Amino acid sequence: MRATYSLAAALAALVPAAAGAQSANDAAAERGAEVYRNVCAPCHDRLPEGAAIEMLAGPESLTLKYRGALSPYITERPDLASYEVLSMFLRKGTGSMPPFRKTELSDEDIAAIAAYFARTSAGSR
Ligand code: HEC
Numbered sequence: 470m471r472a473t474y475s476l477a478a479a480l481a482a483l484v485p486a487a488a489g490a491q492s493a494n495d496a497a498a499e500r501g502a503e504v505y506r507n508v509c510a511p512c513h514d515r516l517p518e519g520a521a522i523e524m525l526a527g528p529e530s531l532t533l534k535y536r537g538a539l540s541p542y543i544t545e546r547p548d549l550a551s552y553e554v555l556s557m558f559l560r561k562g563t564g565s566m567p568p569f570r571k572t573e574l575s576d577e578d579i580a581a582i583a584a585y586f587a588r589t590s591a592g593s594r
Contacts, residue, residue, distance in 0.1 A: 494584055501585025504578045505544070512566070513543050530564055543586070545593040550586035555579050 513527035524532065528541035535541070543549055549558075556579050562568035 497581045497584035498588050499585075500578075501581035501583070504574070504582055505585055508569075508574060508578075509543070509582070515542060526565065534564075540593060544589040546586065547590040547593065550583050550590050552576075552580045552583045555583050555586075 509527075512525050514525065515528070516522065516525060523529075524541070527543065531539070531541040531543075539548075540546055549555055556576070558566070559569045559574060559579055
């Protein structure tokens, strides 16, 4: 898994060398939260109560796909808190989700989203 190691190194380089692995994870998760809000949430997030439609396109489609076996909200899926799994879906696209080019979403962005999902999905199944 050479790609994983070099990504981890790239992410670690985002924080001062003196800081430990924990703050590298914090920095990645924070960046992941921002990328998720800007790029993914418009199709995948929960809608506020009383919204005109029940669900956005992502959760609606994932509800049909998994029929309740998995959460339709990607932030609640521990299986998606992985760079490899997210890259597969994001680089190829899936169903009605288009693929993302590296110029739109970098490998570091994907790793950061995985770090964010590791937090948001902790405790969910
Ligand atoms: C234009 C709307 C749109 C955007 C933007 C979008 N998605 Fe999706 N995504 C979808 C839809 C719709 C599906 C369900 C596709 C299907 O029917 O299989 C989906 C599916 C997925 C899946 C597959 C889950 C599974 O179990 O099949 C993952 C993972 C995913 N999206 C992650 C993301 C992430 C991370 C982002 C932000 C970088 C993102 N998506 C941005 C619409 C979007």
